[in-house]
Amino acid sequence: MKKMEEKILAEATILPGGVLKVGSFLNQQVDTVFMKEIGEEIADLFGDDEISKILTIESSGIPIAISAGFAMGVPVVYAKKNKSSNISGDCYTTPVKSFTHGDTNNVVVTKEYISPDDRILIVDDFLAHGSALNGLINIVGQAGATVVGCVAAIEKGFQMGGDSLRAKGYRVESLAIVDEMTDSEITFRRD
Amino acid sequence: MKKMEEKILAEATILPGGVLKVGSFLNQQVDTVFMKEIGEEIADLFGDDEISKILTIESSGIPIAISAGFAMGVPVVYAKKNKSSNISGDCYTTPVKSFTHGDTNNVVVTKEYISPDDRILIVDDFLAHGSALNGLINIVGQAGATVVGCVAAIEKGFQMGGDSLRAKGYRVESLAIVDEMTDSEITFRRD
Numbered sequence: 001m002k003k004m005e006e007k008i009l010a011e012a013t014i015l016p017g018g019v020l021k022v023g024s025f026l027n028q029q030v031d032t033v034f035m036k037e038i039g040e041e042i043a044d045l046f047g048d049d050e051i052s053k054i055l056t057i058e059s060s061g062i063p064i065a066i067s068a069g070f071a072m073g074v075p076v077v078y079a080k081k082n083k084s085s086n087i088s089g090d091c092y093t094t095p096v097k098s099f100t101h102g103d104t105n106n107v108v109v110t111k112e113y114i115s116p117d118d119r120i121l122i123v124d125d126f127l128a129h130g131s132a133l134n135g136l137i138n139i140v141g142q143a144g145a146t147v148v149g150c151v152a153a154i155e156k157g158f159q160m161g162g163d164s165l166r167a168k169g170y171r172v173e174s175l176a177i178v179d180e181m182t183d184s185e186i187t188f189r190r191d
Numbered sequence: 192m193k194k195m196e197e198k199i200l201a202e203a204t205i206l207p208g209g210v211l212k213v214g215s216f217l218n219q220q221v222d223t224v225f226m227k228e229i230g231e232e233i234a235d236l237f238g239d240d241e242i243s244k245i246l247t248i249e250s251s252g253i254p255i256a257i258s259a260g261f262a263m264g265v266p267v268v269y270a271k272k273n274k275s276s277n278i279s280g281d282c283y284t285t286p287v288k289s290f291t292h293g294d295t296n297n298v299v300v301t302k303e304y305i306s307p308d309d310r311i312l313i314v315d316d317f318l319a320h321g322s323a324l325n326g327l328i329n330i331v332g333q334a335g336a337t338v339v340g341c342v343a344a345i346e347k348g349f350q351m352g353g354d355s356l357r358a359k360g361y362r363v364e365s366l367a368i369v370d371e372m373t374d375s376e377i378t379f380r381r382d
Contacts, residue, residue, distance in 0.1 A: 029304045030267040032260035058250035059269070066257045069223035076221040078250070113220045 003037060004153060004175035005188050014183055019100070026125055026153055027060040038175060039067030042123070042151050045173050046072070049148045051121045053077060053114065055140065057096070057107055057132050061124040064153050068123055077113045079136060081105040092142045096135035099128060109139050116144035127152030127174060130161025137170070149173060156181075157189050194228055195344060195366035196379050205374055210291070217316055217344055218251040229366065230258030233314070233342050236364050237263070240339050242312045244268060244305065246331065248287070248298055248323050252315040255344050259314055268304045270327060272296040283333040287326035290319060300330050307335035318343030318365060321352025328361070340364060347372075348380050 013021045025031035042064075051072060056065035057079040069076040081096075082105065090111045097104045114120070122136045133150050140147050147170065155162045155174035158181070165172050177189035204212045216222035233255075242263060247256035248270040260267040272287075273296065281302045288295045305311070313327045324341050331338050338361065346353045346365035349372070356363050368380035 023301060023304070028268065028271070028301055030257060030260065030269070032257065032267060033264055035257075036261060059253060059271070062250060062253045063257050063267070066221060066223065066226075066254050067261075069221065070227060070258075070261060073224055076223060076254070077219065078221070080219070080250070110214060110219055113214070 001188075002176055003034075003041065007031075007034060008154065008176055008178075008186060012186070014181060014186070018181060020154065020156070020178065020181065020186075022125075022154065027063070030063040035063060035067040036070070038064065038153070039069075039071035041175065042068040042121075042173075043071035045151070046121055046149060049121075050119050051148055052117070052119045054121050054123050055079070055109070055114070055136050056123045057081070057136060060126075061132075064125055064151075065123040068121070068151070072121075077109060079107040079109045079139065081107055092139045094135045094138040094142075097129075097131045099131070107135055107139070109143075111143070114140065114143035114145050118143070118145040119148050120145050121148055122150045124151075125153045127155040127162050127172070128159040130165055133161065133165060133172075137165075151175070154178065192379075193367055194225075194232065198222075198225060199345065199367055199369075199377060203377070205372060205377070209372060211345065211347070211369065211372065211377075213316075213345065217255070221254045226254060226258040227261070229255065229344070230260075230262035232366065233259040233312075233364075234262035236342070237312055237340060240312075241310050242339055243308070243310045245312050245314050246270070246300070246305070246327050247314045248272070248327060251317075252323075255316055255342075256314040259312070259342070263312075268300060270298040270300045270330065272298055283330045285326045285329040285333075288320075288322045290322070298326055298330070300334075302334070305331065305334035305336050309334070309336040310339050311336050312339055313341040315342075316344045318346040318353050318363070319350040321356055324352065324356060324363075328356075342366070345369065 149171035152174045155177040157177045157179040179189045180187035340362035343365045346368045348368045348370040370380045371378035
């Protein structure tokens, strides 16, 4: 069984409305010892792919992206959900719908942080409908850079975002894929 | 000269309105090789203080808090700026004014992630007026836990938030203190 699957079974809880709560180790609270192992797992998956940069989206994607960035020795860029006064210059922007929060945000990356020769690994905590990953892929496309692949800590397989990206030819590696979730039981996808 | 001071002189730019832009290494884009060194510097500063947990605030505090958490082997908890549907249960909350964004957010930490026996190191990217650090200190107080100290990557010494906290008896370690900033020159505080 994969590390992330074991951790989910040990620590995650299921909230009403199909929310998988992983606040004790992945967001809200980050288990840095575990995340170091997860970063190394991501580095093993993409170690031969000449990744030049990791791209994620604030906030909950940042811990796992930083963990991967530490293990791979490459910079991490995170898209911001609203343009703030400390973002200057030209930006790439795209709308991203949040199913957790029920709203749509324009996410923003300053142009100078992605260049056409970048080979980008996109990393996020959850992959459900795929809105965030599709938004980040869109931004990499605007920059003329290459999407080498995508990593999600946890994919909700029943919400199809991951399989839809795979059908388009993207390499999507999820550290755990939940294919079914009842109030009391989690079923992971098997190869 | 300290590592953070060197990095600021090499890469930061000054934007109109007194904004120190460090997007190339500290926020927006995170230089993970540099941040690993910074995490180790924080671990050296507080290595003898039996820190049990690091507390920060989303989003730009997360990379430096994770870096310190990796070096110290302790969990990182980050306060969220709005209660979302994946935060369940009782929360500690306090208002924090953002001078960058010009608004006030209620920041939230789920109660289960801080307990009275926790010895907390508070970490953030910037310390200016001290609103974020004071909010996080307030949350630690609500939990009945101990604030061992505070770390800011960059303190704007001329905005007094850091010195005000020191005057109250808190240990505040900033990795660089900018005491003066013109359109073209940065002056760091010397001991």
